[in-house]
Amino acid sequence: MKRACVIGWPIAHSRSPLIHQYWLRKYGIEGTYTKEPVRAEELPQFLASLKNRGFAGCNVTVPHKEAAFAAAKIQAPAAIAVGAANTLWFEGEALACTNTDTYGFMANLDQSAPHWKQSPGSIMILGAGGSARAVIHGFLEAGRDDIRVYNRTVERAQEIARHFGARVSAWPWDVRNDHITDVSVIVNTTTLGMNGAGDTGIDFSRAPNTAVVADLVYVPLETGLLSSARTYGLVGVDGLGMLLHQAVPGFEKWFGVRPEVTPELYRLVAENIREA
């Protein structure tokens, strides 16, 4: 029996078990995927005993992503680029890590709005937290060279620009609408819009009609940002697709099958979000 889990504190809200348990059933794999509440001070001991507890690996969520990255002996390039890990597994006895948010975001964008690649112009990143780093790494890998980060605390955007180099620039939050006339993709990586609270204040009236708008927030599924973008005829990409795609590499590492993000899985998790 293969076992995996998600660790975090708090962890009750995690939808990862819903996703992985769906795939375990779908592929007829004898395995488990559980939620394990782990406090920050318990993390070193938990990771040291992960293998002895019978786990093939785990997902990692807040507040452990940076500490898990530091604890891993083998760090995949995606985790190094972001400086945080959300997926752990074993290479022999060694703990290995990666960050699958970059893969999840780009796979979902490519699937939901494949035309984004043909759309010239800058990439507008709203926010400068951990998820912004993952998304920026994805656009850099895709070859984009004008990625602009807008953040309330501009120093955090500047720190990101220093980290990633000349293709990434830092901007104050207040100028975001001044730059909208030439954007190709707008990505909300802030917490604004979560549970309907707060607003990114984006004015789409001057955005090119080819612009694609992606939101990492997935509660609610249709955020204020996405619904506003759609009223201007722009294509919106929701955060649930990213959540589902980012789970794929971990499942494959632990259970040996590359799972598919199906419409049925999307409906299952969307229903759970609507009921919450």
Ligand SMILES: NC(=O)c1ccc[n+]([C@@H]2O[C@H](COP(=O)([O-])OP(=O)(O)OC[C@H]3O[C@@H](n4cnc5c(N)ncnc54)[C@H](OP(=O)(O)O)[C@@H]3O)[C@@H](O)[C@H]2O)c1
């Ligand atoms: N769909 C997915 O699979 C997925 C994956 C990862 C994350 N997410 C979602 O992405 C969001 C961000 O996650 P994270 O880990 O990057 O968070 P984080 O590291 O805490 O960063 C939060 C960002 O939001 C900004 N912010 C917060 N309140 C704001 C306000 N009132 N006005 C302007 N900016 C504000 C912060 O700006 P300051 O720097 O000024 O504080 C910061 O840039 C969360 O909603 C998370 O659930 C989704």
